[in-house]
Amino acid sequence: MIPWLTLLLVIPLLGAVITLLIPKGEKSDDTIKWFSVVWSAIPLAIASYLWMGGVFNPANPKMQLEEMYIWIQAINVRYHVGIDGLSMPLVWLTTLLTTLSLYYSARTIHERVREFFFMFLLLEVGMIGVFVSLDFFLFYVFWELGLVPMYFLIAIWGHAEDRPLYSSIKFFLYTLAGSVFMLLAIIAMYINTSTATTPGTFDIIELAARRPFANDFVFASLAFWGIFLAFAIKVPLFPFHTWLPDAHTAAPTAGSVILAGILLKLGTYGFVRVLLPIFPQVFQANATFIAILAAISIVYGALAAMAQTDFKRLIAYSSVNHMGYVILGIAAAVAASGSATLTDRAIALNGATLQMFNHGVITGALFFLLGMLYERTHTRAFSEFGGLGAKIPVYGAILMTATFASLGLPGLAGFVSEFMVFRGAFATMTLIASISVLGIVIGAAMLLWKVIQKVLLGEFNEKWSGLKDMERYEVVTLAPLIFLMVLVGVYPSSVLDTINTLSVALLSQIVK
Numbered sequence: 001m002i003p004w005l006t007l008l009l010v011i012p013l014l015g016a017v018i019t020l021l022i023p024k025g026e027k028s029d030d031t032i033k034w035f036s037v038v039w040s041a042i043p044l045a046i047a048s049y050l051w052m053g054g055v056f057n058p059a060n061p062k063m064q065l066e067e068m069y070i071w072i073q074a075i076n077v078r079y080h081v082g083i084d085g086l087s088m089p090l091v092w093l094t095t096l097l098t099t100l101s102l103y104y105s106a107r108t109i110h111e112r113v114r115e116f117f118f119m120f121l122l123l124e125v126g127m128i129g130v131f132v133s134l135d136f137f138l139f140y141v142f143w144e145l146g147l148v149p150m151y152f153l154i155a156i157w158g159h160a161e162d163r164p165l166y167s168s169i170k171f172f173l174y175t176l177a178g179s180v181f182m183l184l185a186i187i188a189m190y191i192n193t194s195t196a197t198t199p200g201t202f203d204i205i206e207l208a209a210r211r212p213f214a215n216d217f218v219f220a221s222l223a224f225w226g227i228f229l230a231f232a233i234k235v236p237l238f239p240f241h242t243w244l245p246d247a248h249t250a251a252p253t254a255g256s257v258i259l260a261g262i263l264l265k266l267g268t269y270g271f272v273r274v275l276l277p278i279f280p281q282v283f284q285a286n287a288t289f290i291a292i293l294a295a296i297s298i299v300y301g302a303l304a305a306m307a308q309t310d311f312k313r314l315i316a317y318s319s320v321n322h323m324g325y326v327i328l329g330i331a332a333a334v335a336a337s338g339s340a341t342l343t344d345r346a347i348a349l350n351g352a353t354l355q356m357f358n359h360g361v362i363t364g365a366l367f368f369l370l371g372m373l374y375e376r377t378h379t380r381a382f383s384e385f386g387g388l389g390a391k392i393p394v395y396g397a398i399l400m401t402a403t404f405a406s407l408g409l410p411g412l413a414g415f416v417s418e419f420m421v422f423r424g425a426f427a428t429m430t431l432i433a434s435i436s437v438l439g440i441v442i443g444a445a446m447l448l449w450k451v452i453q454k455v456l457l458g459e460f461n462e463k464w465s466g467l468k469d470m471e472r473y474e475v476v477t478l479a480p481l482i483f484l485m486v487l488v489g490v491y492p493s494s495v496l497d498t499i500n501t502l503s504v505a506l507l508s509q510i511v512k
Contacts, residue, residue: 328421
């Protein structure tokens with residue numbers, strides 16, 4: 001059997017090494033750029049073949065394409081990877097956004113090119129590794145691996161006026177602090193599953209079956225909250241969100257695309273992959289509290305975005321709002337409610353998982369669009385814009401499409417996932433869902449007023465009389481994302497069919 005998942009990890013790692021070995025010369029930067037772009041298309045082709053070529057079976061809720069080898073026998077650490085309906089769309093999205101980011105960066109990055117493309121390919125390894133790891137030791141290695149390249153991408157290639165070093169350190173320390181608590185919880189679970197004759201296990205599938213601390217709610221809660229903190233910081237969930245606007249503002253365009261499109265999903269993915277199946281009782285006992293945090297993120301994120309005068313900070317705070325929908329859907333799926341059916345809960349979890357995918361597509365496109373505007377104007381202040389829709393109509397049409405998708409316009413991707421989250425949430429936690437609906441209203445007002453009105457409509461600023469519309473490479477960068485917004489909006493089963501079988505199987509095992 002072909003080790004497809006190992007290839008998805010090894011190919012970008014090999015590409016990163018090759019970028020360092022390309023000899024220096026007059027055209028070495030161009031060689032590195034286009035080698036990286038072409039090379040990154042290989043994992044995208046593999047992921048596309050697995051998902052759309054019939055290799056991955058969406059009707060099978062179990063792990064597929066599994067590979068397992070002993071790694072550190074003394075402590076029972078294994079190289080164990082696999083993929084299912086939760087991870088398949090996210091792996092594919094990771095490869096897509098990486099290729100698009102490198103393609104865009106090949107035209108916009110001109111300093112320390114070798115290091116930039118090396119870091120980006122290494123980051124891809126870490127992200128894919130988290131999504132396919134089924135051993136907690138391996139999961140933690142990839143979790144930390146992704147932290148280092150993003151730190152350097154922000155610190156070195158970030159915008160000088162936005163304190164990139166400060167923002168990168170803040171991002172690093174927040175994430176590392178959460179990781180320490182997760183590591184302690186992993187060790188505790190390993191010890192709990194150990195016996196006098198056999199070592200414990202780091203295997204996520206085995207841990208879900210054995211449920212460590214199942215008879216000790218206090219210790220189970222401590223382990224749960226240790227892992228919860230690491231994932232909540234990454235999401236980021238209120239009140240652990242304060243690193244995100246600074247990191248986004250300082251990061252280069254491609255860094256912001258990957259940060260919003262993929263890295264935030266590592267946290268929400270962890271909620272479903274780890275916390276739900278391993279600690280279902282603790283999760284259910286705390287589902288209301290977690291849903292309250294999600295509701296605060298939804299409403300506060302929209303209000304904070306509305307208060308921004310900087311385009312990039314607005315999109316950053318809108319991510320707090322949109323990721324709150326994901327957490328609300330996950331909490332609603334397991335909340336204690338005698339009247340909720342398995343179908344109600346599956347709808348909530350399907351909506352949350354689809355929202356992970358949709359947010360990556362939509363917000364990735366918005367950060368690309370912002371970067372393209374910043375490259376032309378060197379400002380992100382709303383007060384500097386106005387009337388650009390008539391001056392650069394192609395840009396205006398694409399920005400309007402992405403904005404409407406973000407606010408949840410029917411017929412575009414954002415509507416489907418948000419509708420499903422609230423459909424499921426109203427069945428299990430009506431009051432919290434009712435309050436969270438305010439986030440949709442405020443978010444729509446914020447995007448219409450700030451993005452559509454302030455940037456595209458209104459009085460034209462003559463300062464931009466020489467502004468040029470989008471170039472071909474920019475249209476090529478955005479075309480796949482716009483296509484996905486429309487495809488998922490019109491035909492959501494294209495992604496939901498992959499997600500649904502797993503959601504029903506998972507919930508039928510953990511919700512009694």
